[in-house]
Amino acid sequence: MDMILEYICVFITGGIICLIGQFLIDKTKLTAARILVIFVVMGVILTAIGVYEPIVKFGKAGATVPISGFGYLLANGVKEAVDEMGFLGIFVGGVKACSAGIAAAITFGFLASLCSKPTIK
């Protein structure tokens, strides 16, 4: 029962975050790239001021899988690194926290491009 409740929370949180994105696409003249930038920046800022953490506690993957979760990783990473290393942590923390994601995207992107050819819609 707990598990089903957990998945429902994940579904609703993730759904709402994507819904906000769709709202911005349809209701404003913002392009998709701008919207993703807004999401990631908001993710960092909301985490920094302590708003995003409760959302992650409630929605789990529903809050970490959307691109705003990338901002959550960046902000937490930089915070931890500053705690550990002081000033240097400002530069080390963010990218370190999401290094796995970036490296994975580059690797799989490269591999995918090796075995795939663009095709028409």
Next chain:
Amino acid sequence: MKVGSQTIKFKNTPKILETSSIVGKKEKEGPLGNYFDITNEDIFFGKDTFEKAESEMMSECINNLLSKANVDVSSIDNIFAGDLLNQCIASGYTIRDLQIPFLGLYGACSTFVESTLLSSIFVDGGYANKVIAATSSHFCSAERQFRLPLEHGNQKTPTAQVTVTGSGSCLIVQKDFSTTNDAYITYATPGKIVDYGIKDMTNMGGAMAPAAFNTIYTHLEDTGRKPDYYDAIITGDLGVLGSEILVEQFKNEGMDISNIHKDCGVLIFDDNSQDTHCGGSGCGCMASVFSGYFFKQLKEKKLNKILIVATGALMSPLAIQQGESIPCIAHAVAIENEV
């Protein structure tokens, strides 16, 4: 001879001897699919990049034109050609192999009529006997030029149009060349740039409609003709929305063109089954539809007097990023079976 404010009347009325058209798979599946001369299922046209594919497509189109008209490539005096790619490479690389004196043009989607217009002037003035006008566009190379990568998952807005994969070319000759006696070019109206401040690259029809209106209106004023003089006024790629605006604006001026107005972008695809939103666009749209469909209608005398008006949006993604609006242009050429 110039008539009115910006229209050219051809003294010697050159004629279109022959046309040739080639399209890709999606255009073949569209409502006009059976009218095109050549179709190719392979979006790469046997090449390894989309830019090379576009050149190959245009090359096949021109070679087909030469064989249909039964003329030798060395007898062609000039070729006017253009496409949508940076530095017009599709045309440049095609014509490299043909060894015909070449004048490259960029008028965005208006290029087909622009090249026909200039070819006619060359022939009419006696500076050339046989001139080819050709243009092409390719969906994939245009997406690269203007939009996002093909595999990127995004939604197109309802006003978006689909670039036609196709090429069309026509051979323009002196009036008395051979025995055919139809498709004479009588008037041409080069357009002015019209910009109503639209900045949305996904709404070309809305941006270009005022340019079409301006050119058609000027043409009618200059020639003293009424819209119903023509059996059809054919625009290039205004799409569903742009066509609606054009017809409504003429209605506001007291002219009903709803029955004679046709738009190649609307005709080439079927939105219901092909999900093409507002229709087709691109230099290849009017080129292939005129060459494949309307020229045959002229030959069969189903249409006798037509005005072809190609509209073009003269922006680049860079200019739009810098906050510019979309400057638009339309050129018109009148083609008549009797003179």
Next chain:
Amino acid sequence: MSSNIKMTNEEYSDYVDSKAKKSPIFKNFVLAFIVGGIICVIGQVICNISMYFGLDEKSAATVTSIVLIFLGAFLTAINVYWRIGKFAGAGSAVPITGFSNSIVAPAIEFKLDGYILGLGANMFKVAGPVLVYGVATSVGVGFIYWIIKMFFM
């Protein structure tokens, strides 16, 4: 000029907007919500499985990201992700699979222009801004955090 449409730019812009067909907002919203939700649930399933096999929470989250990025890349490579994107809009663009798609799509396409200046230079053509502003904001946040820690804690 007499041959122009008699409207100002603003009037014309409003006129075009009034004529243009609107996006099917309700349908878009529902699809974005459902598809976005499903992708996040898949993420949670991967995370729970990883933890079941003994990974701690942080490692499980990393595994989740990597697997989802792989799925996004795979679906892009087999020419499926753009279909999902067309259908779901933000529902498939906002999750990390969409981030993966926005890296893999240009990679596949620009490969045709060569590996270094084509693929290499253009891989982040779409996703680049996300990294630039994400990392820049995190450095800003880190700096403010460092100052607060120095002087107020």
